[in-house]
Amino acid sequence: MAKAVKHLQIIVSARVNWFFKADEQDHFEAWIRDVIDRQGMEIMAGPTSCHLDEPGLEGWSGNALIKTSDVAVHVWDAEDPIRLEFDMYTCGDLNELAIFQDLMLFGAQRMHILILDRENGIKVVEDKIVYAMPGVPLGTRDDYFEERKCY
Secondary structure (H helix, E strand, O other): OOOOOOOEEEEEEEEEOOOOOOOOHHHHHHHHHHHHHHOOOOEEEEEEEEEEOOOOOOEEEEEEEEOOEEEEEEEEOOOOOEEEEEEEEEOOOOOHHHHHHHHHOOOOOEEEEEEEEOOOOOEEEEEEEEEOOOOOOOOOHHHHHHHHOOO
């Protein structure tokens, strides 16, 4: 029996403490692959990314096509805190907790999470704002690279 097709989208607008530097394209694209893998999805093309140094637009753009749709990430790394925008559309299941954890790696101070069901029009499934808890350490750059042993 064929798997039921879903039409789900998660959009996250976050403020984070750190992100990959302009010369860390390989790490950024590996992170996108990890996000997709943790969703149990199959990459069809990419990930691909580039870092822009134009005033007001400094930061990363990255995306990948997945068997069930696509993932896009945009980062303005000159802002303080850093602005990170994440968007995943899928015709399959969505593991919101895994995405939350993937974004927390960057020391997210605040995340606005919006989940849409686009099966018949656009229905808001979830709309919430999550803040870092006082006293709970945020993910750091050193933590990320130490865990992956890739300095």
